[in-house]
Amino acid sequence: MRWDNLTAPPVEGDPERAAPATPPLPLALPGAIARTFDTPEFAGMTFYEVQAKSILNRVPGQSRVPFEWTINPYRGCSHACVYCLGGDTPILMADGRTKPISELEPGDRIYGTERRGAYRRYVVTTVLDKWSTVKAAYRVTLEDGTTLIASGDHRFLSERGWKHVTGAMQGGSRRPYLTTSNRLIGTGRFATGPKESPDYRRGYLCGMIRGDAHIGTFTYSYGVVHRFRLALADDEALNRSERYLAAEGVATQRFAFTEASATRRALAAIRTSKQRDIETITELISWPATPSDDWRLGFLAGIFDAEGSCSRGVLRISNSNDAILDQTTEALRRFGFSCVREDRGLPNRVRQIRLTGGLAARLRFFHLTDPAISRKRSIEGAALKHQTALRVVGIQPLGLELPLWDITTGTGDFIANGVVSHNCFARNTHTYLDLDAGADFDRKVIVKVNAGELVRRELAARTWRGAHVAMGTNVDCYQRAEGRYRLMPQIIAALRDFANPFSILTKGTLILRDLPLLREAAEVTTVGISYSVGFVDEQLWRTVESGTPHPRRRLDAVRALADAGFSVGVLMAPILPGLSDTDESIDATVSAIAAAGATSVTPLALHLRPGAREWYAQWLAREYPHLVPRYRELYRAGSYAPQAYQRELTARVRIAARRHGLHRGDLGDNRRVPEPPAPPAAEQLTLL
Numbered sequence: 001m002r003w004d005n006l007t008a009p010p011v012e013g014d015p016e017r018a019a020p021a022t023p024p025l026p027l028a029l030p031g032a033i034a035r036t037f038d039t040p041e042f043a044g045m046t047f048y049e050v051q052a053k054s055i056l057n058r059v060p061g062q063s064r065v066p067f068e069w070t071i072n073p074y075r076g077c078s079h080a081c082v083y084c085l086g087g088d089t090p091i092l093m094a095d096g097r098t099k100p101i102s103e104l105e106p107g108d109r110i111y112g113t114e115r116r117g118a119y120r121r122y123v124v125t126t127v128l129d130k131w132s133t134v135k136a137a138y139r140v141t142l143e144d145g146t147t148l149i150a151s152g153d154h155r156f157l158s159e160r161g162w163k164h165v166t167g168a169m170q171g172g173s174r175r176p177y178l179t180t181s182n183r184l185i186g187t188g189r190f191a192t193g194p195k196e197s198p199d200y201r202r203g204y205l206c207g208m209i210r211g212d213a214h215i216g217t218f219t220y221s222y223g224v225v226h227r228f229r230l231a232l233a234d235d236e237a238l239n240r241s242e243r244y245l246a247a248e249g250v251a252t253q254r255f256a257f258t259e260a261s262a263t264r265r266a267l268a269a270i271r272t273s274k275q276r277d278i279e280t281i282t283e284l285i286s287w288p289a290t291p292s293d294d295w296r297l298g299f300l301a302g303i304f305d306a307e308g309s310c311s312r313g314v315l316r317i318s319n320s321n322d323a324i325l326d327q328t329t330e331a332l333r334r335f336g337f338s339c340v341r342e343d344r345g346l347p348n349r350v351r352q353i354r355l356t357g358g359l360a361a362r363l364r365f366f367h368l369t370d371p372a373i374s375r376k377r378s379i380e381g382a383a384l385k386h387q388t389a390l391r392v393v394g395i396q397p398l399g400l401e402l403p404l405w406d407i408t409t410g411t412g413d414f415i416a417n418g419v420v421s422h423n424c425f426a427r428n429t430h431t432y433l434d435l436d437a438g439a440d441f442d443r444k445v446i447v448k449v450n451a452g453e454l455v456r457r458e459l460a461a462r463t464w465r466g467a468h469v470a471m472g473t474n475v476d477c478y479q480r481a482e483g484r485y486r487l488m489p490q491i492i493a494a495l496r497d498f499a500n501p502f503s504i505l506t507k508g509t510l511i512l513r514d515l516p517l518l519r520e521a522a523e524v525t526t527v528g529i530s531y532s533v534g535f536v537d538e539q540l541w542r543t544v545e546s547g548t549p550h551p552r553r554r555l556d557a558v559r560a561l562a563d564a565g566f567s568v569g570v571l572m573a574p575i576l577p578g579l580s581d582t583d584e585s586i587d588a589t590v591s592a593i594a595a596a597g598a599t600s601v602t603p604l605a606l607h608l609r610p611g612a613r614e615w616y617a618q619w620l621a622r623e624y625p626h627l628v629p630r631y632r633e634l635y636r637a638g639s640y641a642p643q644a645y646q647r648e649l650t651a652r653v654r655i656a657a658r659r660h661g662l663h664r665g666d667l668g669d670n671r672r673v674p675e676p677p678a679p680p681a682a683e684q685l686t687l688l
Contacts (some may be wrong), residue, residue: 032446047481048446055454056469069467071455071502072474073487075446085416086137086149087405090190092415094124096366096377098190101405101416104130106509106553111379112411113157113420119383120185120420125410128483129509129549132542137402138165140178144389146189148417151404155422157413158182158392162422165395184390186419187360191367194297201244203295206285207302208241210324215281226278231257231269236372237305242270248284250277287323296331301369303328310376315355315362320348328353335368337361359385363418390419403542408480445481452490459498468526469495469502478508489514496521503528505571507548509557515564522566530569530602531558535580536592543623544576555596562597570596573604575649577634577641578627581605587656594660601662603653605641613639 032048057070087102094109104110104127112125135151142148148156152166160182167177194200209215213230232238242252250272257269272278288295303324308317317328325341332339338356355361359382366377407414414421448454458464471477477488492514495502502525504511511518511529521527535541536551548554561568570593575581580589593601608616613635621628634641 046444048444049449050446051450052448052454054458055448055451056458069469070473071451071469071471071491073448073451073477073491074475074479074481085154085405085421087132087403089148089416092190095374096379097193097370098367101407102132104407106130110409111415112409112413113384114411121384122379122382122415123411124380125414127407127409129408129480130405131548131550132403132405135401135404137398137400137404139394139396139398140165140392141394141396142184142188142389143391143393144188146390146417146419148419149398149402157185157420157422159185178392178395180392180394182392184392184419185384186390186415187363188390188418190418191364193367193370194294197294199292199294200298201247202284203291203298204302205241205244207299207304208237208306209281209285210321211303211306211319215278217278226273226275227271228273228278228281229269229271231267233265233267234305234373234375235268236374238268238270240372245281248280250280287327293334296334297369299327300331300365301371304369304371304376305373308371308376310362310378313359313382315365316352318350318352320350325351325353337365384420408483447481447485448487449485451487452494455491455494456497459494459500466498466500469500470505471502472505476506476508477504478506478510482508482510489517492517492521496524499524501526503530505530505532507532507554509549509553512557512560515561518566519564527566529561529566530571531598532571532573533589533593534572534574534576535585536589537580537585540579544579552592555592558593558596558598567599568597569600569602570598571602571604572653573602574606575603576606577645578630579624581649583652586652590653590656590662591660594657594662598662601653601657603650605646605649607640608635
């Protein structure tokens with residue numbers, strides 16, 4: 001990954017370098033460096049890196065907020081987003097298997113891509129965030145039969161760079177978009193994995209035991225001995241074999257076979273010496289007269305775990321037994337694989353079967369057969385190549401809205417059904433910077449890259465008296481851009497070193513990254529942490545603020561911080577008139593907040609300042625037109641809902657808080673249930 005100046009020209013045919021035209025630099029930002037990130041995580045966004053002159057901002061005396069000083073390393077917010085893929089889209093996991101995107105969780109390890117030398121290569125990365133919404137859906141069909149369900153805003157990597165699913169050559173929708181002349185980058189659709197049927201289990205045991213086990217009945221002077229032993233260095237295959245044998249009524253004992261040495265890994269083993277078990281295993285691994293497809297898939301998985309290897313881009317299965325080699329070759333060809341048998345002069349007449357067809361064939365083998373040993377399935381470092389069969393042959397609007405999902409990853413991309421897929425991203429006003437309060441707030445973010453240096457300098461000034469500093473009071477300091485710029489660790493470290501009290505208000509779960517620093521700071525000064533969770537209804541979250549972490553994930557973060565010893569208050573904001581102010585919504589939200597271990601809950605009704613007001617009005621008229629008259633009545637006098645409404649809302653939340661054990665306590669201004677009118681302690685979190 002790297003940053004590209006926007007003035008760098010795109011290189012034809014180079015997916016890494018293709019970039020949109022340079023946007024004009026806002027007049028209010030002289031000397032700023034305008035950049036885009038050439039990985040998918042911040043598609044369509046511009047970051048204006050500035051060398052700020054100061055970082056500690058004094059809040060005007062007439063302000064209604066309960067703090068005097070703030071630090072805001074960002075202006076604009078990357079929480080906003082565009083959503084991408086159908087929930088059942090298979091994503092390539094780090095263990096070589098696949099999982100539907102809707103089932104991924106933050107912390108999961110998956111494959112992304114990274115530029116290394118002349119090629120993009122597959123690398124393991126981590127899911128940082130996940131969210132969903134409902135959007136108009138399109139079906140993208142490729143020549144090999146791969147299909148992808150995505151929103152029109154989603155982007156895929158083609159041989160001519162990143163392309164949106166839909167777009168236009170001119171006008172407001174102008175952007176690079178897919179056509180039937182494009183080819184996508186990757187291996188193409190993933191094969192469906194096998195079902196763990198009785199035949200699959202028997203096939204796996206046949207391949208594994210014939211390939212790597214010791215079994216027999218032996219006659220000695222002292223009697224007859226029955227023996228089965230399977231010793232492996234990989235617990236995954238040993239566990240599967242043990243489980244499959246147990247399903248057939250064979251109980252085995254596990255033991256340490258050999259200890260690890262400087263040159264060899266430790267081996268564990270399973271064994272049994274019962275005559276009945278040996279007879280059962282012998283019958284299980286007999287060659288079937290007419291093997292089923294399930295048996296063949298299991299056999300290929302078992303013999304690969306026992307005798308297979310995959311290194312330097314070559315998958316081989318080795319053995320000296322003609323029957324095993326014949327069964328392996330026949331099974332591969334049954335499923336359309338191309339392979340060659342090699343006699344490379346190995347000892348004991350060992351020969352090898354080599355799979356041909358490159359990475360696409362190897363991934364298809366792994367997914368179709370599902371071997372147990374994940375280390376053998378690694379494609380780390382493999383280069384991405386153009387596949388002629390991945391030409392786009394159709395882009396069809398489905399004519400309906402579907403739940404669509406997106407994730408954020410460490411590389412900014414991921415592998416969706418065999419092709420490289422972009423992380424998709426799509427308000428406080430920007431108007432004073434000659435930027436608008438709508439799309440510009442989402443797409444044009446000002447980054448004070450010298451924030452950490454400035455904090456130290458200003459805290460060291462003789463005129464500074466160590467006042468409390470509030471963060472997250474204008475835009476969220478733990479928005480997605482923070483994952484790239486990492487300004488908060490520098491800021492927290494400075495506040496810690498000067499023992500300066502501070503508080504953080506956030507919707508982002510990225511704060512958990514800085515938990516060790518926060519603990520260190522809390523040992524020398526007062527640290528306040530508050531989360532914003534306005535409601536827990538998933539459908540409403542998808543509609544209103546699905547670019548933020550899911551409310552349940554935010555509450556998981558509250559629990560983690562509480563477990564670390566912090567008293568975490570939850571700002572129940574924004575409460576949306578007509579949408580989240582019902583008794584049912586309030587009770588469900590307060591109950592979840594209490595269960596997460598929060599120490600208090602502070603309700604705040606939605607307020608609409610100029611800029612946000614216009615943006616929200618357009619959204620409301622589009623999504624909930626029946627509520628427009630009510631909002632006109634509530635907000636006819638200005639940015640805030642009437643005090644009577646606020647008092648009623650506060651009373652209802654307080655009743656729910658008492659019911660769920662969240663009693664009012666003296667926990668500091670930023671965490672105490674306030675008397676109305678509620679102080680707008682987090683205006684950027686009112687919806688924006």
